[in-house]
Amino acid sequence: MSLAQVVQHLAILALTAACVSWGRSWWRRRKPNALALFLCLLSLEVAFVIGAYYPWVASVIEVPSLTQVIIHTAVLSCVFWLQVFTLHLGTPPDDVVRKSRTRLAILGTCLLGLYVLWILGPLRQGLPAINGSFGDRPYVLAYLSVFSMSLAWAIGDIAWTTRFARHVPDRYLRLGLHFIRYGSIFGLIFALHKFVQTLAKAVGTPLPWLEYSEYTGVSTYLLSIGTFLSLAGFMLPSLGPRWERGRTMRRLEPLWSALTAQAPELVFSTNTKDAADRLRNRITEIRDVLVGPLQPYLHPSSAERATELGTGRDLTGDELQATVEAATIAVALEARKHDIPAPLTTAIVFNGPSAADHGAEAAWLAKVSTAFADSEVVRTVVREFTEQEIDRANS
Structure with a gap:
Protein backbone atom coordinates (compact mmCIF):
# COMPACT_ATOMS: atom_id res chain seq x y z
CA MET A 1 0.00 0.00 0.00
CA TRP A 243 -9.99 15.78 26.53
CA GLU A 244 -10.65 18.70 28.87
CA ARG A 245 -13.23 16.71 30.83
CA GLY A 246 -10.84 13.79 31.18
CA ARG A 247 -8.08 16.10 32.39
CA THR A 248 -10.47 17.73 34.89
CA MET A 249 -11.58 14.32 36.18
CA ARG A 250 -7.95 13.37 36.82
CA ARG A 251 -7.30 16.66 38.63
CA LEU A 252 -10.43 16.18 40.78
CA GLU A 253 -9.40 12.68 41.84
CA PRO A 254 -7.43 13.59 45.04
CA LEU A 255 -10.19 15.80 46.46
CA TRP A 256 -13.04 13.54 45.36
CA SER A 257 -11.40 10.39 46.77
CA ALA A 258 -10.69 12.00 50.14
CA LEU A 259 -14.21 13.41 50.50
CA THR A 260 -16.22 10.42 49.31
CA ALA A 261 -14.18 8.13 51.57
CA GLN A 262 -15.85 9.99 54.45
CA ALA A 263 -19.35 9.49 53.03
CA PRO A 264 -19.44 6.68 50.44
CA GLU A 265 -23.22 6.59 50.66
CA LEU A 266 -23.30 9.95 48.82
CA VAL A 267 -21.62 8.50 45.71
CA PHE A 268 -24.09 8.00 42.85
CA SER A 269 -24.73 4.36 42.05
CA THR A 270 -25.53 5.14 38.41
CA ASN A 271 -22.60 4.24 36.16
CA THR A 272 -23.03 6.45 33.10
CA LYS A 273 -20.79 6.22 30.04
CA ASP A 274 -21.19 9.89 29.17
CA ALA A 275 -18.09 11.81 30.30
CA ALA A 276 -20.04 15.03 30.84
CA ASP A 277 -22.53 13.24 33.10
CA ARG A 278 -19.73 11.58 35.06
CA LEU A 279 -18.08 14.94 35.62
CA ARG A 280 -21.36 16.51 36.78
CA ASN A 281 -21.89 13.59 39.16
CA ARG A 282 -18.42 14.02 40.60
CA ILE A 283 -18.97 17.75 41.19
CA THR A 284 -22.29 17.05 42.90
CA GLU A 285 -20.73 14.37 45.10
CA ILE A 286 -17.98 16.76 46.23
CA ARG A 287 -20.49 19.50 47.02
CA ASP A 288 -22.81 17.07 48.82
CA VAL A 289 -20.05 15.97 51.19
CA LEU A 290 -18.99 19.57 51.86
CA VAL A 291 -22.48 20.79 52.74
CA GLY A 292 -23.42 17.53 54.49
CA PRO A 293 -21.25 15.41 56.78
CA LEU A 294 -18.18 17.66 56.56
CA GLN A 295 -19.94 20.99 57.20
CA PRO A 296 -19.71 20.85 61.05
CA TYR A 297 -15.94 20.38 60.83
CA LEU A 298 -15.09 23.35 58.59
CA HIS A 299 -13.02 25.44 61.02
CA PRO A 300 -12.94 29.20 60.28
CA SER A 301 -9.56 29.42 62.01
CA SER A 302 -8.10 27.11 59.36
CA ALA A 303 -9.26 29.45 56.60
CA GLU A 304 -7.74 32.42 58.44
CA ARG A 305 -4.42 30.63 58.96
CA ALA A 306 -4.30 29.48 55.33
CA THR A 307 -4.96 33.05 54.17
CA GLU A 308 -2.11 34.30 56.36
CA LEU A 309 0.35 31.67 55.12
CA GLY A 310 -0.75 32.01 51.49
CA THR A 311 -0.36 35.78 51.55
CA GLY A 312 3.10 35.32 53.03
CA ARG A 313 3.98 33.14 50.05
CA ASP A 314 2.74 35.82 47.62
CA LEU A 315 -0.38 33.92 46.64
CA THR A 316 -3.15 36.16 45.30
CA GLY A 317 -6.55 36.00 43.65
CA ASP A 318 -7.93 32.62 42.64
CA GLU A 319 -4.74 30.81 43.60
CA LEU A 320 -5.02 32.09 47.17
CA GLN A 321 -8.74 31.38 47.41
CA ALA A 322 -8.31 27.83 46.07
CA THR A 323 -5.52 27.19 48.56
CA VAL A 324 -7.64 28.51 51.45
CA GLU A 325 -10.55 26.27 50.47
CA ALA A 326 -8.25 23.26 50.09
CA ALA A 327 -6.67 23.87 53.51
CA THR A 328 -10.07 24.27 55.16
CA ILE A 329 -11.28 21.01 53.63
CA ALA A 330 -8.09 19.15 54.57
CA VAL A 331 -8.39 20.31 58.19
CA ALA A 332 -12.08 19.37 58.24
CA LEU A 333 -11.21 15.84 57.14
CA GLU A 334 -8.64 15.60 59.93
CA ALA A 335 -11.09 17.10 62.44
CA ARG A 336 -13.82 14.64 61.49
CA LYS A 337 -11.39 11.78 61.89
CA HIS A 338 -10.76 12.85 65.51
CA ASP A 339 -14.33 14.11 66.07
CA ILE A 340 -13.33 17.73 66.63
CA PRO A 341 -16.22 19.87 65.36
CA ALA A 342 -15.78 23.54 64.63
CA PRO A 343 -17.01 26.12 67.14
CA LEU A 344 -20.64 27.16 66.76
CA THR A 345 -19.99 30.24 64.69
CA THR A 346 -21.13 31.38 61.27
CA ALA A 347 -20.91 28.48 58.82
CA ILE A 348 -18.20 28.64 56.19
CA VAL A 349 -19.54 29.14 52.67
CA PHE A 350 -17.19 28.62 49.76
CA ASN A 351 -17.71 31.33 47.14
CA GLY A 352 -16.96 29.29 44.06
CA PRO A 353 -18.59 29.67 40.63
CA SER A 354 -22.32 29.27 40.20
CA ALA A 355 -23.46 25.66 40.41
CA ALA A 356 -25.42 26.24 37.19
CA ASP A 357 -22.15 26.65 35.26
CA HIS A 358 -20.78 23.12 35.45
CA GLY A 359 -17.73 23.94 33.35
CA ALA A 360 -16.63 26.83 35.56
CA GLU A 361 -17.39 24.91 38.75
CA ALA A 362 -15.43 21.88 37.53
CA ALA A 363 -12.45 24.08 36.65
CA TRP A 364 -12.60 25.73 40.06
CA LEU A 365 -12.83 22.47 42.02
CA ALA A 366 -9.91 21.15 39.95
CA LYS A 367 -7.82 24.09 41.22
CA VAL A 368 -8.90 23.35 44.79
CA SER A 369 -8.05 19.67 44.31
CA THR A 370 -4.60 20.51 42.96
CA ALA A 371 -3.91 22.71 45.98
CA PHE A 372 -5.34 20.00 48.25
CA ALA A 373 -2.82 17.49 46.89
CA ASP A 374 0.26 19.65 46.33
CA SER A 375 0.18 22.87 48.36
CA GLU A 376 2.74 23.30 51.13
CA VAL A 377 0.36 25.80 52.75
CA VAL A 378 -2.29 23.09 53.06
CA ARG A 379 0.16 20.65 54.62
CA THR A 380 1.36 23.29 57.07
CA VAL A 381 -2.15 24.23 58.19
CA VAL A 382 -3.10 20.57 58.70
CA ARG A 383 0.10 19.86 60.63
CA GLU A 384 -0.40 22.89 62.89
CA PHE A 385 -4.02 21.94 63.54
CA THR A 386 -3.09 18.37 64.40
CA GLU A 387 -0.25 19.41 66.73
CA GLN A 388 -2.48 21.97 68.42
CA GLU A 389 -5.22 19.44 69.08
CA ILE A 390 -2.73 16.85 70.34
CA ASP A 391 -1.25 19.41 72.74
CA ARG A 392 -4.75 20.35 73.87
CA ALA A 393 -5.63 16.72 74.47
CA ASN A 394 -2.46 16.14 76.50
CA SER A 395 -2.83 19.27 78.61
Missing part, protein backbone atom coordinates in the same frame (compact mmCIF):
# COMPACT_ATOMS: atom_id res chain seq x y z
CA SER A 2 1.44 3.38 -1.02
CA LEU A 3 1.86 6.35 1.29
CA ALA A 4 -0.98 8.17 -0.46
CA GLN A 5 -3.30 5.20 0.14
CA VAL A 6 -2.30 5.03 3.80
CA VAL A 7 -3.08 8.73 4.23
CA GLN A 8 -6.37 8.25 2.38
CA HIS A 9 -7.47 5.41 4.66
CA LEU A 10 -6.40 7.31 7.78
CA ALA A 11 -8.50 10.24 6.59
CA ILE A 12 -11.49 7.90 6.16
CA LEU A 13 -11.01 6.58 9.71
CA ALA A 14 -10.81 10.14 11.06
CA LEU A 15 -13.93 11.11 9.12
CA THR A 16 -15.79 8.08 10.45
CA ALA A 17 -14.86 9.00 14.03
CA ALA A 18 -15.95 12.59 13.46
CA CYS A 19 -19.24 11.44 11.87
CA VAL A 20 -20.02 9.19 14.82
CA SER A 21 -19.15 11.93 17.33
CA TRP A 22 -21.23 14.66 15.69
CA GLY A 23 -24.04 12.22 14.88
CA ARG A 24 -24.30 11.29 18.56
CA SER A 25 -24.12 14.95 19.51
CA TRP A 26 -27.04 15.78 17.23
CA TRP A 27 -29.05 12.75 18.38
CA ARG A 28 -28.68 13.73 22.05
CA ARG A 29 -29.25 17.48 21.72
CA ARG A 30 -31.01 17.89 18.34
CA LYS A 31 -29.17 21.13 17.60
CA PRO A 32 -29.32 22.23 13.93
CA ASN A 33 -25.63 23.17 13.81
CA ALA A 34 -24.66 19.64 14.90
CA LEU A 35 -26.92 18.18 12.20
CA ALA A 36 -25.35 20.44 9.56
CA LEU A 37 -21.82 19.39 10.50
CA PHE A 38 -22.82 15.72 10.65
CA LEU A 39 -24.27 15.88 7.11
CA CYS A 40 -21.17 17.77 5.95
CA LEU A 41 -18.88 15.04 7.30
CA LEU A 42 -21.12 12.29 5.94
CA SER A 43 -21.03 13.82 2.45
CA LEU A 44 -17.26 14.18 2.62
CA GLU A 45 -16.88 10.57 3.72
CA VAL A 46 -18.98 9.41 0.78
CA ALA A 47 -16.60 11.27 -1.54
CA PHE A 48 -13.52 9.84 0.20
CA VAL A 49 -14.77 6.24 0.27
CA ILE A 50 -15.81 6.28 -3.39
CA GLY A 51 -12.48 7.87 -4.29
CA ALA A 52 -10.55 5.23 -2.35
CA TYR A 53 -12.39 2.37 -4.10
CA TYR A 54 -13.05 4.15 -7.39
CA PRO A 55 -12.31 1.23 -9.80
CA TRP A 56 -14.56 -1.16 -7.87
CA VAL A 57 -17.41 1.37 -7.54
CA ALA A 58 -17.15 2.25 -11.24
CA SER A 59 -17.32 -1.44 -12.17
CA VAL A 60 -20.47 -1.85 -10.07
CA ILE A 61 -22.23 1.26 -11.42
CA GLU A 62 -21.11 0.62 -15.03
CA VAL A 63 -22.50 3.96 -16.27
CA PRO A 64 -19.59 5.89 -17.86
CA SER A 65 -18.22 8.64 -15.57
CA LEU A 66 -21.28 8.54 -13.26
CA THR A 67 -19.02 7.61 -10.34
CA GLN A 68 -17.14 10.87 -10.79
CA VAL A 69 -20.40 12.83 -10.94
CA ILE A 70 -21.48 11.25 -7.65
CA ILE A 71 -18.18 12.31 -6.06
CA HIS A 72 -18.65 15.86 -7.33
CA THR A 73 -22.20 15.87 -5.94
CA ALA A 74 -20.95 14.69 -2.54
CA VAL A 75 -18.22 17.34 -2.49
CA LEU A 76 -20.64 20.17 -3.30
CA SER A 77 -23.10 18.83 -0.70
CA CYS A 78 -20.28 18.77 1.84
CA VAL A 79 -19.36 22.41 1.34
CA PHE A 80 -23.05 23.40 1.36
CA TRP A 81 -23.61 21.84 4.78
CA LEU A 82 -20.39 23.42 5.99
CA GLN A 83 -21.77 26.77 4.84
CA VAL A 84 -24.92 26.10 6.89
CA PHE A 85 -22.83 25.09 9.92
CA THR A 86 -20.78 28.28 9.84
CA LEU A 87 -23.96 30.34 9.45
CA HIS A 88 -25.35 28.85 12.67
CA LEU A 89 -22.32 30.06 14.62
CA GLY A 90 -22.63 33.78 14.01
CA THR A 91 -26.00 34.55 12.43
CA PRO A 92 -29.44 35.09 14.04
CA PRO A 93 -31.69 31.99 13.63
CA ASP A 94 -34.15 33.72 11.28
CA ASP A 95 -31.30 34.87 9.04
CA VAL A 96 -29.79 31.36 9.06
CA VAL A 97 -32.96 29.93 7.52
CA ARG A 98 -33.11 32.65 4.86
CA LYS A 99 -29.42 32.48 3.97
CA SER A 100 -29.44 28.68 3.98
CA ARG A 101 -32.30 28.66 1.48
CA THR A 102 -30.35 31.02 -0.78
CA ARG A 103 -27.32 28.73 -0.66
CA LEU A 104 -29.51 25.67 -1.20
CA ALA A 105 -30.99 27.29 -4.31
CA ILE A 106 -27.48 27.98 -5.62
CA LEU A 107 -26.44 24.37 -4.88
CA GLY A 108 -29.53 23.02 -6.64
CA THR A 109 -28.87 25.19 -9.69
CA CYS A 110 -25.23 24.08 -9.86
CA LEU A 111 -26.12 20.39 -9.50
CA LEU A 112 -28.83 20.70 -12.15
CA GLY A 113 -26.30 22.30 -14.47
CA LEU A 114 -23.75 19.56 -13.79
CA TYR A 115 -26.16 16.72 -14.51
CA VAL A 116 -27.49 18.37 -17.68
CA LEU A 117 -23.96 18.98 -18.97
CA TRP A 118 -22.94 15.43 -18.01
CA ILE A 119 -25.87 13.94 -19.92
CA LEU A 120 -25.23 16.12 -22.98
CA GLY A 121 -21.49 15.54 -23.05
CA PRO A 122 -19.59 12.80 -21.15
CA LEU A 123 -22.51 10.35 -20.87
CA ARG A 124 -23.57 10.64 -24.52
CA GLN A 125 -19.96 10.22 -25.65
CA GLY A 126 -19.24 7.39 -23.20
CA LEU A 127 -16.22 9.15 -21.69
CA PRO A 128 -14.52 7.11 -18.91
CA ALA A 129 -13.67 10.25 -16.92
CA ILE A 130 -14.38 13.97 -16.75
CA ASN A 131 -11.11 15.87 -16.63
CA GLY A 132 -9.01 18.35 -18.54
CA SER A 133 -7.65 15.64 -20.83
CA PHE A 134 -11.08 15.53 -22.46
CA GLY A 135 -11.49 19.30 -22.39
CA ASP A 136 -11.81 19.49 -26.17
CA ARG A 137 -14.90 17.26 -26.09
CA PRO A 138 -18.35 18.91 -26.13
CA TYR A 139 -19.64 20.12 -22.75
CA VAL A 140 -16.69 18.72 -20.76
CA LEU A 141 -15.05 22.11 -20.26
CA ALA A 142 -18.41 23.63 -19.32
CA TYR A 143 -19.02 20.84 -16.80
CA LEU A 144 -15.61 21.25 -15.16
CA SER A 145 -15.98 25.03 -15.12
CA VAL A 146 -19.36 24.84 -13.36
CA PHE A 147 -17.99 22.39 -10.78
CA SER A 148 -14.77 24.33 -10.12
CA MET A 149 -16.43 27.72 -9.83
CA SER A 150 -19.28 26.36 -7.68
CA LEU A 151 -16.72 24.83 -5.35
CA ALA A 152 -14.64 28.00 -5.31
CA TRP A 153 -17.66 30.17 -4.49
CA ALA A 154 -18.84 27.89 -1.66
CA ILE A 155 -15.39 27.59 -0.10
CA GLY A 156 -14.84 31.33 -0.42
CA ASP A 157 -18.17 31.88 1.33
CA ILE A 158 -17.04 29.60 4.19
CA ALA A 159 -13.74 31.45 4.52
CA TRP A 160 -15.61 34.76 4.62
CA THR A 161 -18.23 33.57 7.11
CA THR A 162 -15.63 32.17 9.53
CA ARG A 163 -13.82 35.51 9.73
CA PHE A 164 -15.64 36.11 13.06
CA ALA A 165 -14.05 32.99 14.63
CA ARG A 166 -11.96 35.02 17.07
CA HIS A 167 -15.17 36.26 18.74
CA VAL A 168 -16.53 32.75 19.48
CA PRO A 169 -16.33 32.24 23.28
CA ASP A 170 -15.79 28.46 23.25
CA ARG A 171 -12.04 27.86 22.97
CA TYR A 172 -12.12 24.59 21.02
CA LEU A 173 -14.88 25.73 18.68
CA ARG A 174 -12.95 28.95 18.05
CA LEU A 175 -9.77 27.00 17.28
CA GLY A 176 -11.71 24.56 15.10
CA LEU A 177 -13.18 27.43 13.08
CA HIS A 178 -9.71 28.85 12.53
CA PHE A 179 -8.56 25.48 11.18
CA ILE A 180 -11.64 25.24 8.95
CA ARG A 181 -11.02 28.74 7.63
CA TYR A 182 -7.38 28.04 6.79
CA GLY A 183 -8.40 24.73 5.22
CA SER A 184 -11.00 26.62 3.18
CA ILE A 185 -8.36 29.03 1.92
CA PHE A 186 -6.26 26.11 0.65
CA GLY A 187 -9.43 24.58 -0.83
CA LEU A 188 -10.26 27.85 -2.58
CA ILE A 189 -6.78 28.01 -4.12
CA PHE A 190 -7.17 24.35 -5.15
CA ALA A 191 -10.52 25.02 -6.87
CA LEU A 192 -9.22 28.10 -8.70
CA HIS A 193 -6.05 26.26 -9.74
CA LYS A 194 -8.15 23.36 -11.02
CA PHE A 195 -10.26 25.76 -13.09
CA VAL A 196 -7.19 27.43 -14.61
CA GLN A 197 -5.55 24.05 -15.27
CA THR A 198 -8.72 22.80 -16.98
CA LEU A 199 -8.82 25.85 -19.26
CA ALA A 200 -5.13 25.48 -20.04
CA LYS A 201 -5.52 21.81 -20.98
CA ALA A 202 -8.57 22.58 -23.10
CA VAL A 203 -6.61 25.03 -25.25
CA GLY A 204 -3.65 22.67 -25.51
CA THR A 205 -1.21 24.56 -23.25
CA PRO A 206 -1.29 22.88 -19.81
CA LEU A 207 0.45 24.60 -16.93
CA PRO A 208 4.16 23.68 -16.73
CA TRP A 209 4.09 22.23 -13.20
CA LEU A 210 2.83 18.84 -12.10
CA GLU A 211 -0.82 18.82 -11.02
CA TYR A 212 -1.29 15.40 -9.37
CA SER A 213 1.10 12.68 -8.27
CA GLU A 214 1.35 10.14 -5.48
CA TYR A 215 3.77 12.29 -3.48
CA THR A 216 4.01 15.64 -5.28
CA GLY A 217 1.98 17.97 -7.45
CA VAL A 218 0.44 21.36 -6.73
CA SER A 219 -3.12 20.03 -6.47
CA THR A 220 -1.96 17.11 -4.32
CA TYR A 221 -0.37 19.49 -1.83
CA LEU A 222 -3.28 21.94 -1.81
CA LEU A 223 -5.91 19.23 -1.42
CA SER A 224 -3.95 17.34 1.27
CA ILE A 225 -3.24 20.43 3.38
CA GLY A 226 -6.78 21.77 3.02
CA THR A 227 -8.30 18.40 3.93
CA PHE A 228 -6.00 17.96 6.95
CA LEU A 229 -6.77 21.43 8.31
CA SER A 230 -10.51 21.01 7.77
CA LEU A 231 -10.54 17.57 9.43
CA ALA A 232 -8.69 19.03 12.41
CA GLY A 233 -11.28 21.80 12.56
CA PHE A 234 -14.12 19.27 12.46
CA MET A 235 -12.61 17.15 15.25
CA LEU A 236 -11.50 19.84 17.70
CA PRO A 237 -14.94 21.02 18.91
CA SER A 238 -15.84 17.46 19.96
CA LEU A 239 -12.45 16.04 20.98
CA GLY A 240 -11.24 19.17 22.80
CA PRO A 241 -13.98 19.27 25.46
CA ARG A 242 -13.72 15.49 25.87
